[in-house]
Amino acid sequence: MVRLPETQRALIFDQYNGPLEIRNIPIPEPKDDEILVRILYSGICHTDLHVWLGEMESMTTAPLVGGHEGAGEVIEVGAKVRDWKVGDRAGIKLFNNHCLSCEPCKNGYEQNCKASQNYGFTRGGTFQEYLVIRAIDAAKIPSHTNLAEAAPIMCAGVTVYKALKQSEVKPGQTVVLTGAGGGLGSLGIQFAKAMGMRVVAIDNKIKKDHCLELGAEWFVDGFDTENVIKTVIELTDGGAHGVVNLASAKKPMEQTFEYVRENGVIVFVGLPKDSKITLDTSPFIFRGLTLKGSIVGNRADVDEAMDFVARGIVKVPLEKVKLEEVAEVYQRMLDGKINSRCVVDLSF
Template sequence: MADDKIPTEQWAQVVEETGGPVVYKKIPVQKPGPDEVLVNVKYSGVCHTDLHAMMGDWPLATKKPLVGGHEGAGVVVACGSMVNNLKVGDYAGIKWLNGSCLNCPYCENADEPLCQGALLSGYTVDGTFQQYAIAKAAHVAHIPRNCDLEAVAPILCAGITVYKGLKESGARPGQMVAIVGAGGGLGSCAVQYAKAMGLHVIAIDGGDEKGELCKRIGAAVYVDFLKSKDLVADVKSNTPDGLGPHAVLLLAVQEKPFQQASEYVRSRGSVVCIGLPAGAYLRAPVFDTVVRMISIKGSYVGNRVDTAEALDFYARGLIKVPYKSIGLSKLQDVYTLMRENKIVGRYVVDTSK
């Protein structure tokens, strides 16, 4: 797109005050710096992190006013003078990690998300709930041309994050992994990535609708915590030897599941924490953790290699994210559903509406 065809103003959803609501309004279109690209965002997935950004309930300072969003799929319309890895017309994705220094010990060891100078889309820099967004060219996701931009948007955070978590779990093909929060946006991706990686999935969530979804996308077993009288026993009994799953992925947005996981994971198993309930703490018995050799760890968003791998799974047709589409102007409605725990799968906003 030629510069004279890029508008000077655009529609966006802006958090003006901590606690919201978001305000649908026109704001200026920014110009990319030397190492940046401008992406015409066509679609953006909506993540629970976006609600945390609006509410300000994480111990991280947020930009104000703020344009949230970090699952933006679109087309490059302008490149900075130093950019040589992208060109106008390329499909591109803007992720949670908008940029990093590329020179620190973390960046040099492929742990760019841990960079102390990391820029976070929709948190410390404006994100993808706008029609045109800026990102550092080094960190933009290269979306294959055969991908549907609307359908691929949730892969840019939900997909990459759970794929990274499964790698961190150390679970091997043929083993069992329990996914807590399996019917949500991240969970519905995690079930499919786990299956594609050769793992058997015990899906844990609440409600029949989520159970039907989990079974449809590949879970071997569904445990409904709303109906279970003894969740720990129910999870363990659904493993062939009764010893529990080899790994647990915690995607929940409440604290209690984080306290239960070490009770049903098998000895020498791993508990991987991904969800970030506000103000929550981990707790596990020291004796059991030691004598059963349980690993408890955190997994943050993926690096650039994880991004390419996660997108490759999608491009080969192995991952189909269940999502509902809604206009950008209706974003506040999605936040309301999130607060009421009524979201099944993922919501994707269309920036043209």
């Protein structure tokens, strides 16, 4: 058995938008159905920033240790845990402790379970060295997978992968990704291509080469193109079969209804500032459109998304940072100066 230190380092804030401090806190003990995971890497998600700023106050708690994209190694297993052993690699995702008996849980939509407890939201998250998690909620990470790359799959990766599944776009058909050059989009282009979809990437023109290199077939400048709607319809020969909206501005969201083809599916992932956009219902009725919202995914979606990374088909562009640099990363997020996924390295 590994000899554990007395305490562990954790990044804590006492109040929203208050100082982020590293403190020594106790290492929790796993209950019978839990495992203790030594967190080696934790992705920094935009949502962590919004939580810290207090923009999601109704769903979160303070004081809090943030973070919900953890990857590490199992250190201890509870007495009743059967399918995990010490040394296994485990992923920590956002939503956990689902009841597994409500209607969404039973239908494979555990992410919509009202009973969930969420790391980095309602309980201490992955910006600490050790964490307990119910064994059935942890994600298996294959032994040959790069752990730093595995961490962002727990939220960013599964979010965009699930949204692509929800778009119902089939191999050979076209999908538009708005905000394609960002963190989610950079993964989304690769997942979509691996799933056989033909990708139209929409973003700022400075992201053009980046999107094309990742596998987008077409790039549309969402700001300077004279008529984005007409351009997408022409490129896709009549309109895209599906759209995954990752942008959080209203205009690109409203444009999706115009360039999706008949019976197409639009999936909203990005959240605009006050959550509101203008929606004309007529295309939904006359053109048979479907609008869905999607947030993260269930445990099977996490495993599937992880498999693409384990096989080296989807690469996660990374920047490793220290725990004391998280506040700096938040500032860079606010300034729009993040080009890859920042991952806290806790492995030393």
